[in-house]
Amino acid sequence: MNINTKNRNKWVDAQISSIEILTKNTRKFIIKFFNNFDFVPGQFIQIKLKDVIRSYSIASYSIDKNKLELIIVKVEDGQLTSILFNDTAVGDKIQVRGPKGKFVLPEDTQRDIFFICTGTGLAPFKSILDHLNIVQKFPRNLFLIFGTRTKKDLLFYEEILKIEQSQPHFNYIPVLSRQKWEGSSGYVHKEYMKIINNLKPKDPLFYLCGWKNMISEAKQNILDFGYDRKSIKLEVYG
Ligand SMILES: Cc1cc2nc3c(=O)[nH]c(=O)nc-3n(C[C@H](O)[C@H](O)[C@H](O)COP(=O)(O)OP(=O)(O)OC[C@H]3O[C@@H](n4cnc5c(N)ncnc54)[C@H](O)[C@@H]3O)c2cc1C
Known part of the structure; x- marks a missing residue:
């Protein structure tokens, strides 16, 4: 498109x-x-x-x-x-x-994709997911790491879980900062760092969306792994 x-x-x-x-x-x-x-x-x-x-x-x-x-x-x-x-x-x-805006996926990409967001920073990724789900063309590996406070704040939880269940290459990792639950707790950072450490992706693309504190920290962590600035796309809300 x-x-x-x-x-x-x-x-x-x-x-x-x-x-x-x-x-x-x-x-x-x-x-x-x-x-x-x-x-x-x-x-x-x-x-x-x-x-x-x-x-x-x-x-x-x-x-x-x-x-x-x-x-x-x-x-x-x-x-x-x-x-x-x-x-x-x-x-x-x-x-x-x-x-x-240009916060969009490249067409037919073979790169591993990380979507990292908190709160309403989920919005652009929800749109991209809806589209991928309609055209049934997911990237090679797609990780959505979504941070929020409690279970009640998990926006579109059921919808996204359903997409995850039907797409073997899509991994949904919701993270709660103020509640212990069956999923991940804490902050988003340790989740994408864990994946990077395990998978050691060669040429990934990182999309970061939300408020500036989370974004600056994530950007620095990704750069510290040795990835290029050009592999990081940002949508900063304020
Ligand atoms: C490209 C882009 C896309 C955006 N998309 C979304 C979106 O999908 N959903 C969404 O909710 N917002 C989104 N925003 C943020 C939105 O544009 C407004 O900034 C936000 O709704 C606050 O507007 P306001 O007029 O109510 O507050 P203002 O009167 O403009 O702001 C009051 C103050 O609060 C600060 N502030 C704003 N938001 C927060 C926050 N969440 N936490 C702490 N401080 C804050 C501002 O920096 C400002 O100093 C987006 C911003 C950009 C640039």
């Missing part, structure tokens, strides 16, 4: 067609367009509400091209998330610009 640069700086009208509570502070917003909206999984859009503009990764992919999903965490006293969480209802109009 080619990255579409046509019209990406033009605002278009769209509508909030559904709002779903996913966790205590995270919601899924379905945005409906009046025309088809093309994007490559992994890209983001900008939304404008009451003159406040913010970026959000697209968190879905479907053959139905006139809608997409966003997963958004409420930031305390955050300008746009306060409007979205306190003052927005289904049916409201919003303006959208994009798609933007």
Whole structure:
């Protein structure tokens, strides 16, 4: 899929067609367009509400091209998330610009791929996974390492588990930082480091998404393994 640069700086009208509570502070917003909206999984859009503009990764992919999903965490006293969480209802109009960004998979890659994220940083990977699942073309080895606090915060847990069960080359590693459970506990870092130590991948690609502390630490760890800067792709939320 080619990255579409046509019209990406033009605002278009769209509508909030559904709002779903996913966790205590995270919601899924379905945005409906009046025309088809093309994007490559992994890209983001900008939304404008009451003159406040913010970026959000697209968190879905479907053959139905006139809608997409966003997963958004409420930031305390955050300008746009306060409007979205306190003052927005289904049916409201919003303006959208994009798609933007190059946080996308290379086509037909033979490289081992690591997706490393925390919280709503899962969004672009959810879109990429939805797409891979539709076209049934997974990379050689794909690892999704997703960090969050407790079991209740595991976004799209069942959906992703289901994909993992049907794809031998896809490994889903959810990690909880504030709860002991049957899966991994602690932080994401020890999980990808363990895989790198075991597998010693020759030419992997690392995709890091979320808030800047996790990203800087992961980037440094990967560089310390001796991998090149060009093997790391970043989507930094703030
Ligand atoms: C390319 C891109 C894609 C993004 N995609 C998503 C997404 O899919 N989902 C999503 O929830 N957010 C995403 N963000 C973040 C989003 O754009 C906003 O920054 C966020 O929603 C806060 O906006 P606000 O207006 O409510 O807060 P603001 O009023 O802009 O921010 C308040 C302050 O809080 C800080 N801050 C923002 N978020 C956090 C946080 N989670 N924890 C601690 N401090 C924080 C900011 O740096 C700022 O100093 C993305 C950002 C970028 C650049």
